[in-house]
Amino acid sequence: MIHVSQDMISSVTDPITGEIAHIHRFTLVNDVTKTYVQVISYGAAIFSLRIPDESGKLQDVVLGFDLIQDYEDESNPYFGATIGRVCNRIANGHFTIYDKEIQVSLNHGDHHLHGGSIGFDKVAWNLKEIHENGVTFCHRSPDGHEGYPGELFATVRYTLHDDNTLRIHMTAKTTVTTVVNMTNHSYFNLAGHDAGREALYQHTVSIFGRDITQTDNYCIPTGIYLPVVHTAYDFRCGENLGRRIRQIEDRKLGFDDNYCVTQDGADEDGIVRVAKVVHQPTGRWMEVYSNQPGVQFYTGNFLPDERKGETLLKGRNKATYQKHGAFCLETQKYPDAPNHKHFPSIVLRPGELYEHVVHYKFGTLRCKAPLTRLSEVDDIEYIDVSNADTLEDDVYADISAEITSTSKSELPDEGSRGPSLEGSNRNLREDDKPQSSDASKEPGEEKKEAAILEKIEEKPGEHTAEKATEKPGENTAEQTAEKLAEKPTEKPAEQAAQKSQEAVPEKMEVEVTVEKEAKEELNKETKKYKVDAECQTGEAAAAPAKVVKEKKEAEAQTDDDEEQQGACGGAPKETAKK
Template sequence: MSSSSAEGNGSPDNNNSRPSGASVTIKSIDSKVEQRGSVTESYEMVDTGKIAPPVTLTVDGFGTVKHPKTGATETVKRFTWQNTDGMSVQVISYGAIITVMKVPDRNGRVDDVVLGFDDIPGYQTPNNPYFGATIGRIANRVGGGRFTLNGQEFQVTKNFDKRHQLHGGKIGFDKYNWEAFVDGTAVTLTHTSPDGDEGYPGAVMVSVRYELKADNRFEALFKAASTKPTPINLTNHSYFNLAGHATGHEEIYRHVVSINADKITDTDADSIPSGKFICVGGTPYDLRIPRELGPAMAKTVGKGIDDNFCLTKGTEQGRTFTARVIHPHSGRVLEVYTDQPGVQFYTSNFMPDPNKNINPKPVNAPEYYEVTRLEPLIPEGAADPPIRGKGGAKYCKHGAFCLETQNFPDAINQPNFPSAVLNPGAQYVHEVVYKFDVLRD
């Protein structure tokens, strides 16, 4: 797991310092936003620097949640960034979730390009596929729900087909309301995972620092420290559609994608790595040159992509170019940079499929039961219902893509993968930048 914060070749500007003469003004504002929690104040942080356009940050409430262990009621905070280039981002303290990313197209039209929900109940529904969430302790899968560390075997919770662990277990980091700290136009969210949480050793203190820049970069900096040796692999699970979050699979197929990777990790039917690698040359996974997503997906075995791409690094092992995605019609461009060794490229293959039929299960019961029973029947041929998202949007299969920067999946069980072990006294560091732009005529 990389702990370097050095900037690699091809990295965007990493200058986080404020321009000379800039200051941050904090003032109370008369918020007209509905106060949906006990948060009664909002603040506006205005970067008054004369060199870079200003970025503002406002804070308000986004409802309440129950702590998953204690049951205590907690207020969820919402953070909204806005820059003068027309981009805005919203994050909530629950799950450190990115809920909104609004970016302009080539004509200045602004659309929200990430999938999500309008309220807390939406994010707590069982069919929420981790929209925008911060994932931990271990993103992706832990094969067999077990691993051996320093000669001791650990059994973690199994929430994937009762055989493996997925995205941190039954109550992962995405199910907690994180503590929030504001520093100028940056927000740091923190969470403490106790020793034994979901079966993992050591108490782990994690944080993610979010900030929107004036040039349409949204930056996330993950950090973690542990009291005992433990595996760690954090990520953000945002679902993107550069045509707009509600436009569905037809627009996703028109996206053009390139990923800086020469190989992917080989996996079995459960997406558990074998420890081997597959060179992408001559396969549908060769995205080293830009390819239209629809035709590339159609050539894969499962008619979709859900694979860890092993990023090609230069001599500098810091933040480097990861992927570029273009939506030609709108002109929107997303570039991703990270210091991690891999990125999970996922095309929402497991979202509800409107073309999939649900076959009713046969009932083994007397004939009279068929006549007198009162339970609702599943009509033959009923469509797999979509996930209802923001503004009533219908989210279905292939309606978005994810670029989850990460260590290789199940690295704790694969000795030839980059180490996922975080030792006491060391610090886990993970940087990711989402940089938005538009195609120029």
């Protein structure tokens, strides 16, 4: 059960209208898990997010301030805010729509960043509706504001659900053809908002994207896609964040890159798993789902660095925030999209509905689901099968195995959509290279008739388990399961009656039945497992394959036909359509 309450915490002068606006805070509480989320009408921002660790201790995991005045200040690095009209960067603040040149404001050197000086993060949003498990804010952006054409009507809906998922649903309509690319800019640290740099380095990060969009020294995209394979930017199989940051520190401040999200496994609403982050010491984990093609992974590079004598940023409850003290996963379309025709378009026309969905799901490693299919297990990213020749029981490996201890396979080279990241691994130390690990069995455990997951040889350019070729004498998990199903076993019924004449001991009959049932059950279970080709090698003598969970989740919220009305003055006259 989710409860919603509200209170007024401050008043501000709206920078657009000049009128006094009251700032309201809404608290969403999950009665079962005690998780609670606070959102505020200023910037339609996430104000606080407290979730339990393995022991049940609640802790705030998003960075923020105590006072609204601090959110108004220019030093606020967009904590928790809704960003718009266009998030990220637009080169030189200039682009063309249908041969019409548009010049928007320059608020980041020679470029446009996060909607301009007075973006969606710097205005007081109006309350549109309170739901049984959340709240919807709305905002009307005037025609020409920050240089953008058209009057834009935007909404942001926050809802908290029983499974500890915070869902954000952003929409927009326009009166004139314009561009829209919204996002949420929350800063997370699963060890606690005040845990700092060292705790952030303990996180294990998985980002499900094969490429990043290359940028210049000003973080402006060049238009080139860079495959992440064999680079420090590869988080597809889960990597220690601290190690990855050390590998790139000689070239940049940290991670501030747009990942092109793999769309495999998207549901009927286009929602796909984007990323997963785990903090082993507290057991907290977080998954991100979205219908957007990109995600900006940012590691708080521009927060103050006390090692350089900079004054730390004072945050909530007297905490201080420092460089690399948090991470952001900002779902989005690609940065500077209007200036790159091959990027997903961010153009919005009259009568169309912009719709952006992002889900943040939280949990702890101790809360394990029953082991059915690997794709349903939330507590582990992958199972090590590097010694499949001897690990017949590893299909049933302990799901509590630590993610950070699993070995990483050498990944296949993706189809070249752009040049590789030259020299990006030149800092790799010997102790940073993937090491294989043996899964162990518990003493006295009864040996099961299990499938042996052999090494899979991929053909060049093929990256799915179905396309993998079989090496002589080796089988894929699915092929092994089929062979087990075809393997002659003690026949029931007629043969059992026939064998009864041979005075087969009762004990043997029981063993035969148990063995048969075990094989049948194994056949069912093994076929449910999927081998993630992203974590397999394409070389004959390459590193072992891994089984990766692919979690499909989250029903998309639908209120696309809901009339835009209320405090924001109603919707544009055109009829919205998806």
